[in-house]
Amino acid sequence: MSEYFFLLITTALVNNVVMVKFLGLCPFMGVSKRIDSALGMGLATTFVIVLAASVCWNIEHWLLAPLGLGYLRLLTFILVIAAVVQFTEMVVHKMAPSLYQMLGIYLPLIATNCAVLGLALINIQEKHSFVTTVIYDFGSALGFTLAMVMFAGMRERLSLARVPAVFTGAPIAFVLASLMSLAFMGFSGLNFK
Amino acid sequence: MIPVLPASAPATAPHTVTGSSVTRIMLILLATLVPATVYGFWLYGWPSIFLWIVTVLSALLGEAACLKMAGRRAMPSLLDGSALVTGWLLALSLPPWAPWWIGCIGGLFATILAKQVFGGLGYNLFNPAMVARVFLLISFPVQMTIWIAPMPITAPAALNFHDGLLVFIRGIPDLDAVTSASLLGFAKTELSRGIDLFHSLAASTAPVTTFSGNRTGSLGETAALLIAAGGLVLMAFRIISWHIPVAMLAGIAIPALIFNSIDPARYLDVSAHLLSGAAMLGAFYIATDYVTSPNTKYGQLVFGFGCGFLTYVIRTWGGYPEGVAFAVLLMNAVTPVIDRYLKPRILGRDWRGAPLDPAIEKAKS
Amino acid sequence: MGLIEKFLHNLKAPHWGVHPDDHKRPAADAPIRVLPLPARLYVPLQQHVGQAARPIVLVGQKVLKGQLIGEPQGRISAPVHAPTSGTITAIGDITAPHASGLPFDAITITSDGLDQAIEVDVPADPFALSPTEITNLIAAAGIVGLGGATFPASVKMALGKRSEITTLIVNGGECEPYLSCDDRVMRDHAADVVDGVRLMMYGMGAKEALVGIEDNKPEAIAAMRKAASHFPKVKIRPVPARYPMGSDRQLIQTLTGKEVPSDCRAADVGVIVNNVNTAYCVHRALRFGEPLIRRIVTINGGAVWQPGNLMVPIGTLAADLFEFVGLKSEPARLVMGGPMMGTVISHANIPVVKGTSGFLALSEEEIPHSEAGPCIRCGNCTSVCPIGLLPLEMAARVRAGDLDGASTMGLSDCISCGCCSYICPSHIPLVQYFSHAKGDLWAQERSKLKMEAAKKLAVDRAARLEREAKEKAEAAARRKAERDAAKAAEAAAKAAAAATESTATTTETVS
Amino acid sequence: MLAAVTSLTALGAILGCGLGVAARKFAVEGDPLADEIEAMMPGSNCGQCGMAGCSAVAKAIAEGSATVTICPPGGKALATALAAKLGISVDLGDVVDSGPQIAQVKEEICIGCCRCMKACPTDAVVGAAKQIHNVIREACTGCGSCVERCPTEAITLRPVPVTLQHWVWPKPEIEAEA
Known part of the structure; x- marks a missing residue:
């Protein structure tokens, strides 16, 4: 049990998907202007990541691996992810119209969030069991949400700052992200054994 | 009678103000740092003095250059003393015999990339001194982890002005003769070699923790008690409140107490944690930085505890022997979220912001 | 005070607010002086929250002291009265005591120097009147909140009637630095203030009155305690001196522990707050039939020779007041009200209104300069x-x-x-x-x-x-x-006519 | 080869069916946004934006084909309200907000032709043929429809005069903040 807990911590903090692995930077930069939308995006992505990765794991284990169709992996996974994102979009549109408005184009773009595909592939590569897969992906998605919310909070404050003209907009956001990444370096080598 | 319209915007109330100012706050802060700094100078000799000068000057230079480029008046911002504080705190957190370019790069990085690109004083999201320290630690791990055994400047074996300058510019000639490990680093290395704390700390090579601070470390960590005293003075002047320091020290002490009592062979005790590393400097001077810490009392408690707890986690299980800088940066990143969710209650409203029920208030007597 | 007591006191003390230098003395220690009647008075029509009064006098008309010259309009409004006898010489613009320096309407009265009062009926015993009659008399006297908010006092009482009022809080906090008009009225007219408080309590049906006085005014506390000693319902409550203790919500919370919900009035929690000077004016109105035509104004500030409190008619220009007390130097800033919330005025030709608690002539050293x-x-x-x-x-x-x-x-x-x-x-x-x-x-x-x-x-x-x-x-x-009908009718008529004609013809023929 | 084709086809079919079912289940009717936006518009259908009435503009804004700053009578206030509604940020620097304005008739030029009266979307102009017209302040939205109609240029838009009740403290101008 504690092993899973440490796995959760490790994936969320030590190997943070955004700050350490540098995956999922598109929504990280795109939907991080407000805490509310960042939180919504994080939750939507969490949903997609966990669902897509577990479906992908099953497809890999029950379909692709037995039939020796490893070369179709990328194609299949993208198909699954696209379908899950489509489904998520419908759910969000129905359940939270204002969040749907806020996320805008970035909601369907979860399909192209490399964190989703990346995590699905890593699970196969690392030969995770199904339970590990779910925890690993949930932890990573949690880390993604955490990074999104923290970053959005800072950008909210930044929007009130007197940033020099040359740095306004994306440049200062990247500087900020780099400093945040610097802070996350503190978790590197974290080992509870 | 023809009314005379004021030429410019009317003066606004209040028509009286406190005598306090940003400059005054910064100057008091620096004044309380003087004893610890001078003590550090005495322990580590000339190279540390040179490093301090270069770091502070680089910080000021970085600030001035940015203001110049932004076309703003440099003097008011330089005189407010914030760049001086940044440079000073950075110098206090560096290895005392670090080469000159460490101080120079650190000072410039702190004021330019951690502060001025965000718009200068008040807008930076991370503590500039700690950003620079972490940046230096990651970029130059070797130079940033050479710790010197203290050797009072008055001792006969201490370097004189000329030799100190040489060490400062050319580097340390004979490393083994002067270096020593800090307590946290030593404990970590020995633990990783499979030697538990009972044995490693009993060894003759083990660093000792003394309250006088006569031990290995950066300028700011050796004199933990002088730093703490300075912090108390700041509280007396009401420049900092007790919330962050107390919460941060508690954040270190509580897990230290728990784990030390579970397994003293693996986990250092409370006093070792509190007195070594930058715990005191961090609690009183770094984490309390106005700009990058929460504004409300509750937020400050959460923030301080987070800083302390993360420090303990990184020290104990992380890859680095010291975690204050990382912990502070991580909590800096959470500060806007804390500020957003931990607001004081508005008079006449409940915690969620809805107006109170008049019937309940009326019934009170 | 023992150490523990001091500690407990600190614990109980409010955790908000500031402690500015109060600068209240020596002005607060000088007895109230009466200003000689100025030659001209400028009585603004809008001296209260709500709609402006409507002038009911004409230029050239002679008026007596206390005569109604502007009647209230609308639900929230207050009348204005002539502060002295004389002639109406103008009705028009004068600079308002407002930061914008914009003008508003005022009635100019040129004094005849006689200060002849209009005859009024004074109730022999106001406590024999009904509470509604009391409220009406207060309304007719044009009494508004003199603490600065200038909300018509009678409207406040009427609002209170909708919800049952248990407590009248009398605000003697006067937390603003420099000002001492409330302090002074409590010291010099304590008995009158207590009488006014009792009248207001009666008017609104309150069970008790709590007089909150900041503990930096020991003389006022002593005087009020003495005056209220026969009336157990009027309780004098010293409160810690801390700005803004004189603010309604803070004072209510400190004295009763009740918090006024943010979308409600104090009356909704059974409390009404009135200033001590308002109480004094209620006393004057009900016992002497004197409407609100004069008030106590603090003149203070580093540029003033003889700071103190003056009893002045409403409509007196600040310039007249400064002339009376004398200026040491050219003031760097003129302020109406206290230094914390007061309004800066661009010149001294601004009339005293009902809400004027003081005028400050601040010297160069007193005003903030920092960028x-x-x-x-x-x-x-x-x-x-x-x-x-x-x-x-x-x-x-x-x-x-x-x-x-x-x-x-x-x-x-x-x-x-x-x-x-x-x-x-x-x-x-x-x-x-x-x-x-x-x-x-x-x-x-x-x-x-x-x-x-x-x-x-x-x-x-x-x-x-x-x-x-x-x-x-x-x-x-x-x-x-x-048209169609007409046409049809016409056609029908025609047809009928033709028919008749033919018949006639026939008849004719027949006949 | 066959296995690959079959499995992919099957997968596609399953996912497609799943999505089809979900689309039924989570169907969202209409776009209530346009109606909500229309409720926020001035509703005088003055036509200054160049579109056919306020409801057309509301639809355009909801679709994103018109900016929130399109409505001149709405000014900055409406633009910020719309931006908040849509959850977008808006650069108000472009909005020329000359402050509230009202129409004023120059009595000496007015010929009493009644054209402005007919053009006014809020019936703010009163008058009769051959009589000098007048504008009711409270009802005028400053849309300017009447200005173009006037044959003698007797109608002009004027800013609403500042009074004690309308005066607003200026925003502090601080050198260090500039």
């Missing part, structure tokens, strides 16, 4: 805010133009007390940011209301046009029908 710097997020403003707001965050949003963001943070709860601006080490004019934002939001609200009204008009117009078109069509149809 505003960037916010360093020290959080001092947050810890002193008596409401629990985050002034720094609100100001940052206002600066960035995000007014909605500021109002979700509680801008509407801000009482503009000035604690945040006072304490700010960067000297940021926080209060001005909030005043600006409130004004802007209010303007937006107004334009929204106007837009809604316009929309209704547009809808009405569309409906009207449609109706008109329909009516036109109907009318056209009717006309056509009429």
